[in-house]
Amino acid sequence: MERNKYDLELNVAVRVVHLVCSLCQKVQKQLLSTNPHQVKSKDDDSPVTVADWSVQAVVSWILSETFGRQSISIVAEEDVHALSKPESANLLSMVVNTVNECLREAPRFGLKSPVEVLGTSQVLNAIDRCKSVGGPVGKHWVLDPIDGTLGFVRGNQYAVALALIDKGEVVIGVLGCPNYAMKKNWLVNHGQQYRVMPELSMASPTWMEKGCVLYTKRGSCEAWKQPLVFGDTNLVWPNSAKLIRVSSVEDPALATFCEPVEEANSNHSFTAGLANTVGLSKQPLRVHSMVKYAAIAQGDAEIFMKFARAGYKEKIWDHAAGVLLVQEAGGVVTDAGGHPLNFSRGIYLEGLDRGIVACSGVKLHEKLVGAVYASWDSSNL
Numbered sequence: 001m002e003r004n005k006y007d008l009e010l011n012v013a014v015r016v017v018h019l020v021c022s023l024c025q026k027v028q029k030q031l032l033s034t035n036p037h038q039v040k041s042k043d044d045d046s047p048v049t050v051a052d053w054s055v056q057a058v059v060s061w062i063l064s065e066t067f068g069r070q071s072i073s074i075v076a077e078e079d080v081h082a083l084s085k086p087e088s089a090n091l092l093s094m095v096v097n098t099v100n101e102c103l104r105e106a107p108r109f110g111l112k113s114p115v116e117v118l119g120t121s122q123v124l125n126a127i128d129r130c131k132s133v134g135g136p137v138g139k140h141w142v143l144d145p146i147d148g149t150l151g152f153v154r155g156n157q158y159a160v161a162l163a164l165i166d167k168g169e170v171v172i173g174v175l176g177c178p179n180y181a182m183k184k185n186w187l188v189n190h191g192q193q194y195r196v197m198p199e200l201s202m203a204s205p206t207w208m209e210k211g212c213v214l215y216t217k218r219g220s221c222e223a224w225k226q227p228l229v230f231g232d233t234n235l236v237w238p239n240s241a242k243l244i245r246v247s248s249v250e251d252p253a254l255a256t257f258c259e260p261v262e263e264a265n266s267n268h269s270f271t272a273g274l275a276n277t278v279g280l281s282k283q284p285l286r287v288h289s290m291v292k293y294a295a296i297a298q299g300d301a302e303i304f305m306k307f308a309r310a311g312y313k314e315k316i317w318d319h320a321a322g323v324l325l326v327q328e329a330g331g332v333v334t335d336a337g338g339h340p341l342n343f344s345r346g347i348y349l350e351g352l353d354r355g356i357v358a359c360s361g362v363k364l365h366e367k368l369v370g371a372v373y374a375s376w377d378s379s380n381l
């Protein structure tokens with residue numbers, strides 16, 4: 001790959017993820033302290049909040065202004081259906097306010113603000129513009145505005161995930177993790193304590209600092225981490241960027257394995273069986289969202305496994321950014337049959353064999369994929 005290819009796209013993507021992480025932090029704080037009405041249910045009963053739509057609108061607006069509204073293709077999780085209903089008028093006006101408040105801050109992040117405040121229809125258009133279905137041809141931005149919405153509404157872990165797919169391959173991955181503790185002891189702190197963290201971190205003692213953006217470019221063999229910027233500070237590149245790398249732990253007894261919090265999203269008893277077979281002795285670390293990929297990419301955990309129920313189709317926005325980050329930081333990600341994930345076939349990871357296995361190194365990965373072969377037939381999946 002040419003050395004500077006995708007540099008502009010990566011630079012804008014990192015900046016916009018920083019910008020919307022600050023939006024998310026504000027909304028999460030409000031949500032926890034006051035306003036349960038900001039949470040809606042989608043048709044599949046999963047929650048969606050003012051932040052999901054606002055992040056999508058902001059990212060869509062910035063990318064469209066930077067790369068051209070006519071030519072850009074964005075695949076993203078949210079649509080305007082629920083937001084456009086008459087009973088959602090209050091929510092819609094909150095989204096419009098949140099978007100404008102956030103875009104006013106864009107220059108602090110080196111991005112352009114709109115000349116005039118965006119009206120309701122412009123905000124709805126920005127959200128609605130993200131209806132691309134991806135595929136093997138051309139470039140597609142892939143956005144999960146809030147991955148792990150359940151974690152977000154519970155005051156816990158969530159992520160903003162932005163990736164660029166070019167000719168079916170993920171070429172850029174950016175993950176904003178606003179509640180990721182910057183010190184290695186995040187594993188101890190990952191639970192409900194986040195509910196009180198926003199208040200306590202105002203004083204910002206270093207052991208409590210949290211929030212980062214991870215980013216990488218395909219083929220660079222490098223992944224980077226920047227801290228979130230706080231208060232009225234400007235984002236000044238390279239913003240204390242540090243190289244991150246996967247863990248070198250190869251002994252299963254010392255490895256930490258992550259999986260979804262929700263049993264509905266991944267079969268915990270099947271992964272417990274695999275863990276037992278390969279000799280993982282620590283308790284699984286159950287964390288919401290793509291923060292699991294972030295933990296592996298920066299060496300805080302070694303394994304992520306997800307085995308959804310039969311018939312569930314994984315979506316590209318739930319994996320694209322995280323998979324590239326783990327790979328470029330030195331790790332291995334495949335489906336449970338050991339095949340690479342295919343991001344070229346539309347919004348779903350079509351052809352995915354059973355589940356996803358992400359590891360910090362080849363040896364752990366081989367053991368786990370081998371264990372899936374050995375135990376699949378006796379499982380009920």
Ligand SMILES: Nc1ncnc2c1ncn2[C@@H]1O[C@H](COP(=O)(O)O)[C@@H](OP(=O)(O)O)[C@H]1O
Nearest residue numbers: 146147148149150260264265288289308312318
């Ligand atoms: N039945 C199911 N099985 C597997 N994954 C599911 C699921 N229902 C929803 N998901 C996906 O799992 C994501 C959360 O991941 P995790 O469980 O690892 O925290 C959700 O992302 P959103 O929160 O963006 O909707 C959603 O895309």
Ligand SMILES: [Mg+2]
Nearest residue numbers: 144147148318
């Ligand atoms: Mg998601």
